[in-house]
Amino acid sequence: MSEDSSADSNISTWQPVARSAALRPGANIVAGFAQGQELALWRSAESIAQAWENRCPHRSVRFTLGRVVENRLACAYHGWQYAAGSGQCTRIPAHPDMTPPAVCAKTFSAIEAAGMLWVNLAEAAPPSAPALDDAVPPDWTFCRTLSVRADAAGVRNALASRGFVPHASPAALRGALGQVDTAALVLDAQPRLAFIHLWTAAAPGSEAMKALHIAARVLRGEIEASQPSA
Numbered sequence: 142m143s144e145d146s147s148a149d150s151n152i153s154t155w156q157p158v159a160r161s162a163a164l165r166p167g168a169n170i171v172a173g174f175a176q177g178q179e180l181a182l183w184r185s186a187e188s189i190a191q192a193w194e195n196r197c198p199h200r201s202v203r204f205t206l207g208r209v210v211e212n213r214l215a216c217a218y219h220g221w222q223y224a225a226g227s228g229q230c231t232r233i234p235a236h237p238d239m240t241p242p243a244v245c246a247k248t249f250s251a252i253e254a255a256g257m258l259w260v261n262l263a264e265a266a267p268p269s270a271p272a273l274d275d276a277v278p279p280d281w282t283f284c285r286t287l288s289v290r291a292d293a294a295g296v297r298n299a300l301a302s303r304g305f306v307p308h309a310s311p312a313a314l315r316g317a318l319g320q321v322d323t324a325a326l327v328l329d330a331q332p333r334l335a336f337i338h339l340w341t342a343a344a345p346g347s348e349a350m351k352a353l354h355i356a357a358r359v360l361r362g363e364i365e366a367s368q369p370s371a
Contacts, residue, residue: 155271157257157312157326157338158182160283164190164258170214172205174330175260180249181205182258185212185225192260193228194247197221204246214246255313256283257326257338276313277324277340284323284339284350287357290365293329296337299364300325319356321349333368 156175159182163171167186172195174180179195181204195203197216206217213222213231221244222232228246233239250261254273261267289296297314305316305325314325318339326338339357343349 154261154263154267155252155259155273155310155312156261157255157276157328158192158260159258160286160338161190161253161256161258162283167209167211170205170207170209173260174328174334176262176329177331178249178262179203180260181214183209183214185209187212187225189225190251190253190258191225192249192251192258193223194249196247197223198244198246199230255309255324255326256340271310273309273313276309276326278342281324281340281342282345282350284341284343284353285357287337287339287361289335289337289361290333291335291368292333293327293335295368296327296335296364299360299367300327303360318360319349319352321353321356323353 158173158175158180159171164182164184166184166188171182173182181193181195183191185191193204195205197204199216199221200218202216202218204214204216207215210222212225215222220234221230223229223246224231228248230241230244233241250266252259252270255277259273300314300316303316305314308315312327317323322342324340328336330336341353343353
């Protein structure tokens with residue numbers, strides 16, 4: 142395998158799971174999916190984005206039911222708190238003087254680029270983060286996230302048939318919808334479910350932006366209509 146193809150393989154495992162702006166430092170927890178894996182997405186008080194398995198290792202309660210406590214994520218059930226970065230349990234409120242057990246939440250590699258949080262589900266941390274900032278030009282505007290009842294490969298093929306080409310990552314494609322320049326970031330969320338994050342050079346509220354919204358709905362309908370029956 143060539144060096145270039147190895148790099149492409151590494152990049153292709155990164156999934157654009159959520160807008161960076163959706164995560165507020167030390168505040169909310171956002172539910173997400175990537176390749177069927179349920180995720181808890183949050184940002185520490187130090188503003189470092191986190192992507193964890195959405196399951197407390199103590200009693201398997203979803204972390205999205207809990208809360209962020211500075212740089213820790215607290216489970217809603219018994220309140221066990223886990224540190225950003227390592228996922229290590231650092232505090233058990235019912236036993237504040239007890240040394241926490243060697244229990245860790247499952248964490249995934251996460252980077253922020255092109256206005257998005259990207260997650261890599263590989264067991265081992267990737268050797269280096271790919272350059273994904275070029276996936277969306279810096280002065281472009283977020284349009285919408287489109288959910289499509291189809292697998293991600295089918296969505297990418299549908300976009301390719303409309304003239305979209307990969308740009309910076311296999312998950313990122315550039316082309317035109319409704320004659321509007323568009324960047325489409327495709328998330329492989331679950332079997333037969335993909336999300337398309339759409340960015341554009343069009344200004345918010347402009348006629349071009351409205352045309353893109355209409356074209357996006359048409360695209361979703363055409364993709365879903367072409368899917369085989371379950």
